Amino acid sequence: MPKTNSQHAKPVRASKAVLSGLMMPQDANPMGKVFGGSILKLIDNVAFVAAARHAGTSNCVTISMDKIDFKQPIEIGELVILEAKLHFTGRSSIVVGVNVYTENLDTGHRRQTNSCLVTFVAVDDKGKPREVPRLRPETEEEKQIYHQAEIRYQNRKNKIVRSRLPSGE
Amino acid sequence: MPKTNSQHAKPVRASKAVLSGLMMPQDANPMGKVFGGSILKLIDNVAFVAAARHAGTSNCVTISMDKIDFKQPIEIGELVILEAKLHFTGRSSIVVGVNVYTENLDTGHRRQTNSCLVTFVAVDDKGKPREVPRLRPETEEEKQIYHQAEIRYQNRKNKIVRSRLPSGE
Amino acid sequence: MPKTNSQHAKPVRASKAVLSGLMMPQDANPMGKVFGGSILKLIDNVAFVAAARHAGTSNCVTISMDKIDFKQPIEIGELVILEAKLHFTGRSSIVVGVNVYTENLDTGHRRQTNSCLVTFVAVDDKGKPREVPRLRPETEEEKQIYHQAEIRYQNRKNKIVRSRLPSGE
Amino acid sequence: MPKTNSQHAKPVRASKAVLSGLMMPQDANPMGKVFGGSILKLIDNVAFVAAARHAGTSNCVTISMDKIDFKQPIEIGELVILEAKLHFTGRSSIVVGVNVYTENLDTGHRRQTNSCLVTFVAVDDKGKPREVPRLRPETEEEKQIYHQAEIRYQNRKNKIVRSRLPSGE
Amino acid sequence: MPKTNSQHAKPVRASKAVLSGLMMPQDANPMGKVFGGSILKLIDNVAFVAAARHAGTSNCVTISMDKIDFKQPIEIGELVILEAKLHFTGRSSIVVGVNVYTENLDTGHRRQTNSCLVTFVAVDDKGKPREVPRLRPETEEEKQIYHQAEIRYQNRKNKIVRSRLPSGE
């Protein structure tokens, strides 16, 4: 639990990250629909920036990405906007929530197409988990999100006692 | 259920796909660990090939990707091998299982790093779901996988009756 | 002056755009310093998003980019953050200001490395200039920026009467 | 000749490699026909994987690629499948045969479009040729291919005695 | 023979093409040696430009690339310069010779690393071979090269009478 974390806590807003990209021909299959994989790469990128900012190191590795739905196909020429913010931190793990929006530049129409949770672990130069600053949720929404993520995190941890997860986690 | 599907059934082996790629500097963060996003893009690619082969059309769009773990970091210079095979087909949806292996070309050491389920839906030129050939599992393992995927599929379908899923599904 | 523009005016905040990118090996020369050209490409990208949002069309073409200084080299592994906002609009031209910041993810240190003006013209399907919504500066700073850009724009226009600039300009 | 090679022989099947890629807009000229150069890059990639696997090192450099014909143009959206297997090994050189197939995902039609021989040499950290395991052909076809490659190899060697080829070859 | 070609002959110098590229991390294997495949892609590119210029159409497809040797490894950070000029034209085919030089920007040392012949065929919108302007060699060297290429071309044509070569060739 992050209570004993000796580093200063950091608020959620301090590590928020935004990334936007125009969907180009190389992001789509030959029929012109954007590959899920292109979106996943952007999700991992923006989440990495938020995680690295919070951890104070770019030595952060993705350890899991939650189920993600792509019910609304994205077209070439649409702008994809990704917003990442931290949901929760463990001792060395960082849970980042990413919301994906698609904006049609011709109509201005903007819709949320996906959301996804990505978990990172901060490591030292030898690849061992290292402690990260505690996350300090400030708004009511941030506190709720933190609380829910903490419950999921504890449940998962109880289930996987003695599993192969990195020892610091 | 696929029973009423008028097209000929196709065996699992007919659409198996393999893709391999050498992890290059552009696939990694500045610390040299491969981005999860680079692997996710390859997973979506190989799964797409298997789905398109089975459906007999490249008009297949990713509709979901299951939770995926990246507990074992992959290094630049390692070979990533991805094997995709169909688990199950609905009326127009296709569930593809992907296994990801990493091979160190210097030591020959090969380890499974990830596995993931990707679901596609085949669409016609107007983007409406279109029927796909029924999947015919042949080996015992294929039948078990098919059966389990079918149960998950039915459960999810029952849960989301009246949801926003494409009507054909 | 845009006074006769029949379309509704849009505030500056409506088209602000942000883009961030991690500098990767392919963005740098073999010595590890990021190519100016990689930054220029990102500047053009983020400015395009702001211009297209304001114009309500992605049919916007870059017509000029102002002198830009790169006095502070950027390193691989640094995060580049680009913020674009409109300065001024003519009848069919859009002047976008871009500020470039570089953030060291390990130290959190952030510095402004560049700023640049990019001018676009919105065109119709035949490539002819088309009218764009008038820009409505709201804050004091936005008004000052608008005023200065307007003076520069009028001076340039007077100098180039009978030049080869698109007729609508 | 590989007879005196002290390392264990490896069978052909141990280093076989498969790579598949969907031809995307960036692989083609503006008319939509895939560039020969895009295929050549994939050929070199898959052959490299087979060579590195056999040599037990990724320190393998391409030293020649045989004449290759592209009589059948490949279209964007087609799947290219490349299969590489070793034909022959010299003391430090490795001859890899690559077969290229193109599959139309909409019709399932698959045709062989090219085949090519690529020769690598394994080197040590100083770039000097290093010995590679002997190749052990097992099937009748593999033995014939090996035998023919050996004749070509000896002919070439006789012709170029005292030439600038790396001394170990 | 091109004698009956109704279009005006064009001199060799009219279609000469030069391309240069700095070898970047993404062009090399993890050991830092440039992939043969990266050079082959550049060779096909520069030869295409020369062929398209002569043919007066970018509707040119690569039909073969001759054996190429890579005896001198190229390093990341080196500049690769490719020079393409036409050797010979048939009725619709174009033979382009490419010389590849590598320049070390720190020492200024420049060496020829490869040379290669690439053959294109110009096609019309239906993909059928179309006539190209006759090549007019002007210097002694150009005439010799033309003559030798013509002999090779005739020999190959005699050998493959009734083969699957496009009828116009």
Add this chain to the structure above:
Amino acid sequence: MPKTNSQHAKPVRASKAVLSGLMMPQDANPMGKVFGGSILKLIDNVAFVAAARHAGTSNCVTISMDKIDFKQPIEIGELVILEAKLHFTGRSSIVVGVNVYTENLDTGHRRQTNSCLVTFVAVDDKGKPREVPRLRPETEEEKQIYHQAEIRYQNRKNKIVRSRLPSGE
């Protein structure tokens, strides 16, 4: 002034650089017009080659790029040709002029689309400015260009005495 420069002077022709590239789908916005940013990246690339050749080191960093106009849109499928030559050298700075031409491969029509000045500074391993060879203009045109660049350079220097420019400049 370069008079006291101890290194041998080098003529303009010794460092001239040419680069050509075919505009591909990934270089353009979804409407098919090439992004200004793609051209700027090529300009920086070709100018870097000329600067590095003259300086005798690839340790050259872009410090500024002059205002550039893009009045003539470039289409996908057009060939862009960039020619770079030195205009002037200071003690450690190098001013490179780049002319950009666009060639339509189908019509052979070639037009100058842009020109731009890029300034580099050569640095040593610690990033400090290092002396570069003096430029020796030979033709009348080169001398005029040199003279004009020198005046601009002196004016700018006088204006920015005590500014934050690297001390050696």
